[in-house]
Amino acid sequence: xxxxxxxxxxxxxxxxxxxxxxxxxxxxxxxxxxxxxxxxxxxxxxxxxxxxxxxxxxxxxxxxxxxxxxxxxxxxxxxxxxxxxxxxxxxxxxxxxxxxxxxxxxxxxxxxxxxxxxxxxxxxxxxxxxxxxxxxxxxxxxxxxxxxxxxxxxxxxxxxxxxxxxxxxxxxxxxxxxxxxxxxxxxxxxxxxxxxxxxxxxxxxxxxxxxxxxxxxxxxxxxxxxxxxxxxxxxxxxxxxxxxxxxxxxxxxxxxxxxxxxxxxxxxxxxxxxxxxxxxxxxxxxxxxxxxxxxxxxxxxxxxxxxxxxxxxxxxxxxxxxxxxxxxxxxxxxxxxxxxxxxxxxxxxxxxxxxxxxxxxxxxxxxxxxxxxxxxxxxxxxxxxxxxxxxxxxxxxxxxxxxxxxxxxxxxxxxxxxxxxxxxxxxxxxxxxxxxxxxxxxxxxxxxxxxxxxxxxxxxxxxxxxxxxxxxxxxxxxxxxxxxxxxxxxxxxxxxxxxxxxxxxxxxxxxxxxxxxxxxxxxxxxxxxxxxxxxxxxxxxxxxxxxxxxxxxxxxxxxxxxxxxx
Ligand SMILES: Nc1ncnc2c1ncn2[C@@H]1O[C@H](COP(=O)(O)OP(=O)(O)OP(=O)(O)O)[C@@H](O)[C@H]1O
Numbered sequence: 042x043x044x045x046x047x048x049x050x051x052x053x054x055x056x057x058x059x060x061x062x063x064x065x066x067x068x069x070x071x072x073x074x075x076x077x078x079x080x081x082x083x084x085x086x087x088x089x090x091x092x093x094x095x096x097x098x099x100x101x102x103x104x105x106x107x108x109x110x111x112x113x114x115x116x117x118x119x120x121x122x123x124x125x126x127x128x129x130x131x132x133x134x135x136x137x138x139x140x141x142x143x144x145x146x147x148x149x150x151x152x153x154x155x156x157x158x159x160x161x162x163x164x165x166x167x168x169x170x171x172x173x174x175x176x177x178x179x180x181x182x183x184x185x186x187x188x189x190x191x192x193x194x195x196x197x198x199x200x201x202x203x204x205x206x207x208x209x210x211x212x213x214x215x216x217x218x219x220x221x222x223x224x225x226x227x228x229x230x231x232x233x234x235x236x237x238x239x240x241x242x243x244x245x246x247x248x249x250x251x252x253x254x255x256x257x258x259x260x261x262x263x264x265x266x267x268x269x270x271x272x273x274x275x276x277x278x279x280x281x282x283x284x285x286x287x288x289x290x291x292x293x294x295x296x297x298x299x300x301x302x303x304x305x306x307x308x309x310x311x312x313x314x315x316x317x318x319x320x321x322x323x324x325x326x327x328x329x330x331x332x333x334x335x336x337x338x339x340x341x342x343x344x345x346x347x348x349x350x351x352x353x354x355x356x357x358x359x360x361x362x363x364x365x366x367x368x369x370x371x372x373x374x375x376x377x378x379x380x381x382x383x384x385x386x387x388x389x390x391x392x393x394x395x396x397x398x399x400x401x402x403x404x405x406x407x408x409x410x411x412x413x414x415x416x417x418x419x420x421x422x423x424x425x426x427x428x429x430x431x432x433x434x435x436x437x438x439x440x441x442x443x444x445x446x447x448x449x450x451x452x453x454x455x456x457x458x459x460x461x462x463x464x465x466x467x468x469x470x471x472x473x474x475x476x477x478x479x480x481x482x483x484x485x486x487x488x489x490x491x492x493x494x495x496x497x498x499x500x501x502x503x504x505x506x507x508x509x510x511x512x513x514x515x516x517x518x519x520x521x522x523x524x525x526x527x528x529x530x531x532x533x534x535x536x537x538x539x540x541x542x543x544x545x546x547x548x549x550x551x552x553x554x555x556x557x558x559x560x561x562x563x564x565x566x567x568x569x570x571x572x573x574x575x576x577x578x579x580x581x582x583x584x585x586x587x588x589x590x591x592x593x594x595x596x597x598x599x600x601x602x603x604x605x606x607x
Pocket of ligand 1: 167168401408426427428429430431432433434435
């Protein structure tokens with residue numbers, strides 16, 4: 042059953058709270074059932090009928106007396122009111138507990154997915170579309186949450202229906218059997234609608250992903266869009282996607298509403314038939330018949346609700362599939378497990394690459410092939426080569442972000458394995474060509490590398506990175522850099538990123554085309570400041586341009602995935 046899939050999520054998250062929901066649901070159902078039964082003698086007494094000893098009213102009256110309560114209208118009314126109040130309290134408790142567990146579970150799923158993605162291997166992450174995961178984290182998990190809420194409601198309604206059935210059976214077994222039969226037939230008739238709801242759910246999943254992608258790409262490439270004057274095209278695509286989403290949602294509403302309309306007619310016909318059979322053929326007592334009709338009138342919309350809840354659950358199920366699929370794939374591609382506070386790996390002698398080959402997964406296409414080289418510690422190594430030759434892949438390999446298909450990397454003779462890869466990364470600072478800055482102040486962007494750095498340390502790092510321009514900004518370190526650092530020039534962004542890298546006192550500093558956006562003057566200043574670090578740490582500088590390379594102790598030339606030292 043589909044709703045058990047959602048409930049088992051709740052159970053795994055908190056068995057205690059799920060059990061509490063189940064207990065309160067059953068209790069609320071029981072109080073309602075007893076309340077309904079109490080109506081029988083109440084109605085009988087209101088009709089001034091003497092409850093004959095064989096009638097239901099008398100039996101319920103005797104039950105009440107067994108509990109030491111006088112069988113009078115007044116006391117039955119009091120119990121009835123008490124039961125309603127008790128049920129209200131139980132319902133309140135259940136609502137709070139189920140809302141709490143839903144919110145907790147949603148947060149848990151989000152952080153679990155987020156952590157799984159953050160902890161996944163770089164190679165696997167490279168093959169993913171970011172917008173799919175944004176859509177999963179935002180839309181799909183919201184739909185799963187709706188599924189959870191509906192499945193709790195589903196459970197509540199099933200328990201209530203079961204108790205209604207018991208009360209109805211106590212009043213008349215044949216009438217209950219007829220009602221059950223009609224229920225089964227109605228459920229069979231509505232089955233086709235369920236498979237349609239499942240299909241629509243899957244389509245909605247895809248429509249959400251496409252919408253997220255269009256938004257991400259449209260806003261990410263907004264500058265190019267403006268230059269090309271393509272705003273209308275993006276708007277059109279967005280409108281088409283929204284139309285598609287609207288159609289999917291309307292189609293789902295239509296499926297549900299059609300079933301609802303059909304159901305109402307069936308129930309009206311059934312109620313009429315029920316009354317006639319009860320009165321003319323089974324000669325039921327009026328009070329029993331009234332309660333039966335009351336139960337039926339309550340059960341029918343609840344039964345209908347169960348059907349539409351199944352539709353909603355089937356509609357939400359693809360989101361659950363998508364989540365489990367991502368989680369299991371991310372699990373299979375988990376990076377080195379976080380071992381807590383690990384000491385950074387020492388680097389005093391050599392980083393050695395021995396017969397390293399690596400492919401991004403394309404058959405026979407090697408990004409690196411049979412590379413053997415040494416990178417001496419506390420020296421500067423330059424890596425040069427044509428675009429696409431494999432320089433960045435080599436840097437990712439040295440940082441332990443990519444794992445070689447064959448060959449091994451050793452740090453001071455110690456092989457880089459999944460056990461020490463994370464510790465190794467702690468010793469490294471990396472400045473890429475496209476630096477990443479948060480939409481935050483320069484201070485916070487720097488502190489991201491070392492939380493405990495004081496203003497003196499920040500200032501020193503900025504000076505080392507030739508980023509003194511920060512001191513001339515009106516807000517200085519508190520200047521907010523804008524989305525991705527958009528309020529700074531490309532060169533300023535790179536210098537902030539370099540300062541951030543310096544702040545962490547790395548053992549290995551990798552600059553991947555990190556000075557490419559700088560003018561010659563600033564590039565020379567950075568080269569000079571890097572020069573002052575010479576001997577204190579190991580540096581790998583990837584680049585094409587002379588100034589950054591000319592002071593290197595060794596130059597590695599990469600060509601179509603092979604490397605020569607010279
Ligand atoms: N994520 C990826 N998936 C598949 N192939 C990739 C991926 N990244 C790089 N490649 C391929 O691997 C090869 C080496 O790429 P790499 O980025 O290492 O080159 P590079 O020398 O750093 O280039 P550039 O100087 O242009 O940055 C190229 O053929 C490239 O197409």
